Amino acid sequence: MTARPDLTADTWPIAVCMHGFAPIGRDxxxxxxxxxxxxxxxxAEVASLGFTELELADSHIxxxxxxxxxxxxxxxxAGGHGVSIISVHVQRQSVxxxxxxxxNLDYAHRTVDAAAEMGMSVFSTGLHHPFSxxxxxxxxxxxxxxxxxPDDADTRAFAVDRLRELGKHAQDAGLPMALEMYEDTYLGTxxxxxxxxxxxxxDNVGLNPDIGNLVRLHRPIEDWREMHAKTLPYANYWHVKNYARDEAGDGSWFSSTPTSMELGLINYRQVVRDAVELGFRGPFLMEQYGGDSLGVCATNxxxxxTLLPRS
Known part of the structure; x- marks a missing residue:
């Protein structure tokens, strides 16, 4: 990723997700x-909450x-409201x-072209599939x-070839490509x-270390500290969210519920500091499920x- 040493707490790009907007209107x-x-x-609503960046989710547009x-x-x-569309996230359209x-591969290629044409900063995608x-x-x-x-070497190699093809296209278009971590895919641990x-x-293909996707699972998980330690050196874009998590000592039950970044299991004060020290200079994306998603994103x-460097 290209180093941007000039970024500070006040200038770091922090985008809002589109979860707070209905993909289908009442009409x-x-x-x-x-x-x-x-x-x-x-x-107008995005701007009223103080956001100047937005991630375009293809579930919505x-x-x-x-x-x-x-x-x-x-x-x-968007520009009329002082909002930049800095990224697009292609979700649940796995290659x-x-x-x-x-x-899906053709669609992803066309999305790279559209992102470049629209002046975005990141092309983000992953390997998660439509909901069951x-x-x-x-x-x-x-x-x-x-x-x-599948736990199959040929299928994994096929995924690598496809993602490398997309990554080369993004590279030619001048875009970093971020791959989102998600359970039960080749990006799931x-x-x-x-x-x-x-x-x-x-060089332009990195991780979106969205470990919140894994912390929320009702099953045994890797330690969040170890996951971040391994993945942050490869991060170039970051969906951040948090969950309150509880589990039985004997592993008989697990539970989670969405909460703010500050209150959940992941200590973002620690991992953001670690990421910056490792050279992370990518945009952040505020993500939240349930309740007033937009309001929680603004709080987050x-x-x-307050966790980013002041100078």
Whole structure:
């Protein structure tokens, strides 16, 4: 990643996620297809919370599938509120999804092109798949079983080839590519995620060490300190969120619930300091499930700025 030693607590890019906005409006129109007025209201709310950066989630708006005129309109509306769209996150469209491998790869390539055209700073993706029916029914999707990448060397090698192809495209477009850690994929443990980055072998491809995705699982997990120690040297973009976690000493039960960055299991005061000392200079993305997602993201942003260097 390109070093940016000038970043301080006041200037570090901290984006908000789109979880707080409905992907489908009350009128049944998807946010992706919504008129300019609805987009304007979205960015007005983002700006009212003090955010100047936003991550575009393709669950809400797919830049690859927007006409060029609508991409320009989206940028104009965001800019009118002083908000920059700094990244796009392609989620649940894995290059390993059965029956959609080639389609998803093509879509990811088109998203890289759209991100570059729109002046974004990061292309983010991962290997997680669409929700299973059980996950769709669950209060919290991470408490139900979903896709698992096969323990198969050929499939893993196929994933590496596909992700390397995407990474080279992003590199040619002048973008870093971040791969999000997520359970039961080849990015589902610290060792496997680091190995995957090493196998891809491109300087612009790094990790999004979203270890909150793993802390929330209702099962045994790796120690959060060890996971961060292994993955932070490879981080180039970072989704941050936290969960309160409890578990029985005999391993008979586990529970978790979303909370603020300051109150959850992960000690962000420690891991943010460690990341900066290791050279992390990528943007942060505030993420929150449940409740007032946007409000908690704003609270977390203010807390995060107290952890970043003042000069």
């Amino acid at each position: 049944g129109i998807a946010l992706h297809d919504a008129p300019a007025e609805r987009w304007d209201a979205l960015f 797919r830049p690859a599938d927007l006409e060029p005129s609508r991409r320009a309109e989206l940028l104009s509306i 390993l999804q059965p029956g959609r491998e080639d389609r 029916e059980a996950q769709k029914r669950a209060l919290w999707f991470w408490t139900a079983p979903g896709w698992k990448d 610290a060792d496997s995620a680091v190995q995957l980055i090493q196998e891809i072998g491109l 942003r203010d807390y995060l700025r």
